[in-house]
Every structure is written in structure tokens, then in C-alpha cells.
Amino acid sequence: MSKSRFDKAFASFIRRGEEKITPKTFFQVLAEIEQERVQKTIELRIKIIKGKLRFEASPEIYVHDDAIVLGNQRIVVRMS
Amino acid sequence: MPQVSISLPFDLTPQHLRVVLKYFEKTERLIPPEWKMALRAFDLLNKGTIKIERRQMSFQQFYDRHVDRPYADDFIARLMKLEDLEKAETLQQKTAFEILAMLEREGFYKENLVSSEYLAAYCLYWWISFAKGYRFELSIFRDLKASGIAFVAHDLRKRSERRSPYDLLVLRQVGDIKNTTYFLYSARALPLNRDFYITRLYHSQRRRYLTVVLMAKAAWRRLNGAVPTALLETAASLFPQPVQITFEGQDFVIVPFDLWKDKVKKRQQEEI
Numbered sequence: 160m161s162k163s164r165f166d167k168a169f170a171s172f173i174r175r176g177e178e179k180i181t182p183k184t185f186f187q188v189l190a191e192i193e194q195e196r197v198q199k200t201i202e203l204r205i206k207i208i209k210g211k212l213r214f215e216a217s218p219e220i221y222v223h224d225d226a227i228v229l230g231n232q233r234i235v236v237r238m239s
Numbered sequence: 240m241p242q243v244s245i246s247l248p249f250d251l252t253p254q255h256l257r258v259v260l261k262y263f264e265k266t267e268r269l270i271p272p273e274w275k276m277a278l279r280a281f282d283l284l285n286k287g288t289i290k291i292e293r294r295q296m297s298f299q300q301f302y303d304r305h306v307d308r309p310y311a312d313d314f315i316a317r318l319m320k321l322e323d324l325e326k327a328e329t330l331q332q333k334t335a336f337e338i339l340a341m342l343e344r345e346g347f348y349k350e351n352l353v354s355s356e357y358l359a360a361y362c363l364y365w366w367i368s369f370a371k372g373y374r375f376e377l378s379i380f381r382d383l384k385a386s387g388i389a390f391v392a393h394d395l396r397k398r399s400e401r402r403s404p405y406d407l408l409v410l411r412q413v414g415d416i417k418n419t420t421y422f423l424y425s426a427r428a429l430p431l432n433r434d435f436y437i438t439r440l441y442h443s444q445r446r447r448y449l450t451v452v453l454m455a456k457a458a459w460r461r462l463n464g465a466v467p468t469a470l471l472e473t474a475a476s477l478f479p480q481p482v483q484i485t486f487e488g489q490d491f492v493i494v495p496f497d498l499w500k501d502k503v504k505k506r507q508q509e510e511i
Contacts, residue, residue, distance in 0.1 A: 161350075162348075162349070162350045162355075162356060164260070165260070165263070165356040165359065165360070167264075168260060168263035168264040169263060169339060169359065169360075169363055170336075171263070171264065172262075172263040172264075172266070172363065172367070173332050173335040173336060173339075173363070173367070174332060175266070176328060177371065177418075177441075177448065178266050178267065178419065178420055178441075179267055179441040179443075180419040180420070180423075180440060180441055181440065181441050181442070181443055181475070182440045182442070182474070182475040182478035182479075183475040184271060184274070185419065185423070185440050185475070186471045186472070186474045186475050186484070187271035187471070187472075187475075188271045188274045188275060188278075188423050189423070189426060189471050189484075189486055190271070190471040190472060191271045191272055191274070191275040192275055192278075192423070192426055192427045193471070193486060193487050195275060196487065
């Protein structure tokens with residue numbers, strides 16, 4: 160795309176002032192963000208064995224005892 | 240002129256690039272999915288790279304070195320001297336044009352430098368976001384002070400404090416003040432874990448901006464108010480009445496700024 164088109168767009172953007180984001184757009188964008196993030200729901204089942212929380216093996220996500228391994232993170236779930 | 244080359248992140252698609260241009264050309268015509276895509280595009284652009292002679296840096300590092308460091312402190316100092324913050328818009332525009340001129344003068348934004356328009360777009364997006372954000376923040380601080388609300392705020396004049404984990408403390412609750420676009424950017428990129436957020440929305444019927452406070456449900460409970468619950472899809476129909484929404488499993492209450500101030504003031508007087 161040509162630089163002159165960007166020059167024009169930048170100048171109008173700088174002079175335009177505040178974006179008029181209405182409540183309707185605001186809440187719709189939040190809904191879009193939420194929808195994007197939650198693309199998949201994985202259900203995990205737990206058992207309490209001798210007072211300790213244990214995840215049941217899942218084909219969709221790696222779990223081990225009381226921990227969920229998600230990418231490079233290990234999420235340990237404890238009972239309070 | 241130094242030898243300069245620019246690379247965009249591989250996951251930035253032609254669709255992202257089109258929506259970046261539309262953001263600058265016709266912000267108000269962006270539909271919600273395009274807003275989401277524009278916010279994602281500016282996030283991805285953090286990872287763009289610029290090579291100046293042998294030195295390579297990300298767009299984020301470039302912005303910090305060539306825009307934030309040379310322009311931010313001076314802008315904040317001038318902003319704080321203004322008695323009438325309405326005049327700050329002229330200062331914001333003047334500085335934005337200076338930044339654009341600097342990018343051209345230094346050879347970072349030019350016709351035959353591939354993708355340099357996206358480096359310029361990135362710098363302008365963040366500059367305008369910064370300038371609008373601090374104009375809004377300062378107006379809120381002045382309003383709270385004039386309203387007799389007790390609060391502790393970070394010092395805008397200090398770069399390190401501008402990067403503090405939160406902007407202000409009211410009734411032992413931590414809060415941030417964000418202009419609307421930056422609030423949406425943060426909602427996309429980061430967890431909303433402050434007790435409250437002060438932002439603003441444009442009320443078409445009243446043809447003006449209304450400042451609102453988005454509070455975690457627990458923070459609102461402390462101010463003792465009951466509100467109706469709505470889905471994100473229907474919340475706008477209740478605006479500007481207080482309304483409770485759920486976003487990513489977390490409950491928030493969104494209330495007009497003046498109502499929030501009344502509640503805070505009442506609670507602070509009870510605590511004396």
C-alpha cells in the first residue's frame with residue numbers, strides 16, 4: 160500500500176481526537192475477546208484419594224496427580 | 240542515512256494489515272470483530288523487528304528508545320502544567336506530528352522501505368494511546384481531588400512510577416485508569432485483576448463521553464450497592480444504569496463514575 164495513503168490516514172487519525180466507542184461496541188468487543196479466548200472447553204474429573212486430590216487421566220490434556228501441564232506451565236491444584 | 244530494514248512477524252496476516260490501515264482511516268467504522276483483530280494486530284506488531292546497520296531491535300524496543308524516552312517526560316511535564324486539560328489535545332497532536340516527522344527524517348518511515356508504514360503505525364498507535372491515557376488519568380486525579388475523595392496515586396512525572404503495577408489506591412482497593420481503547424487492549428492481552436478500572440464510553444444519545452467504573456464484584460460489594468445482572472450482549476441496553484456482567488468467568492459491576500465517587504466518599508466519611 161502506498162505511503163501517501165498512510166500519510167493521509169495518519170494525519171486524519173492524529174487530528175480526529177477521541178474514538179467514539181459506544182457501550183454497545185464496548186460490550187460487543189469484550190464478548191468477541193472472550194469468545195476468542197475460550198475456543199475449547201476441556202472437562203477434567205477429580206477424585207479424592209486418602210484426602211488428596213487426584214485428576215483422572217484425560218485424552219485431551221496431560222495431568223499427573225494434582226497437577227495439570229499446560230504448555231510450559233504446571234498448574235498444581237490444592238484443596239484449602 | 241543508516242541502512243535500515245524492517246521485518247513483520249510471520250503471524251501477522253494481510254487481514255491484520257488491512258484492519259490496521261482501517262483503524263487509522265476510519266476508526267469509527269470498525270465492527271467488533273475488526274476491533275478485536277486490530278488489537279491483536281498491534282499486539283503482534285510488538286514483535287516486528289527493525290535492523291539499523293548491525294543493530295536489531297523489536298518494534299517495542301524501538302518505540303521505547305526513539306519515542307518514549309525522548310518525548311514522554313516532556314509531554315507529561317507540559318500536560319501537568321496545563322490548567323485547562325482541553326488544551327492538551329493540541330499538545331498531543333503537535334507531538335504526534337513531530338514523532339512522524341522524526342521517523343521520516345531519520346529514514347525509518349519512507350516510500351521505498353518495505354513495511355515502514357507499519358512501524359510508523361505502531362509508534363503512532365502507542366503514542367496516541369499514551370497521550371490520551373495520561374490526559375484522561377490526570378483529569379480523573381484532578382476530579383477526585385476536587386470531589387474530596389482520598390486516594391494515593393503514582394507520580395506520573397516519574398517513568399518508573401508510570402510503570403507501577405496500578406495507578407491509584409482508593410479505600411485500600413487498587414485501580415487503573417485507562418482510556419477505552421487501551422482498556423480493551425488490556426482486556427485482550429492481560430487478566431483484569433485490579434479491583435476497579437476507570438474508563439469512559441461514548442453515549443450517542445447524549446453526544447458526550449461518560450466516565451464509568453468497572454469494578455470486581457467483591458470491590459463493589461464493599462460499596463454496598465445492588466445492581467441488575469446482564470449478558471455482555473445485552474448490557475449496553477441498560478447503560479448508563481449500573482450493571483453486573485461476567486467476563487471470562489469473573490464478575491464485574493460497571494457503574495457511572497459519579498455514582499462510584501458518591502459511594503466512595505460516603506464510605507470514606509464512615510471510616511473517619
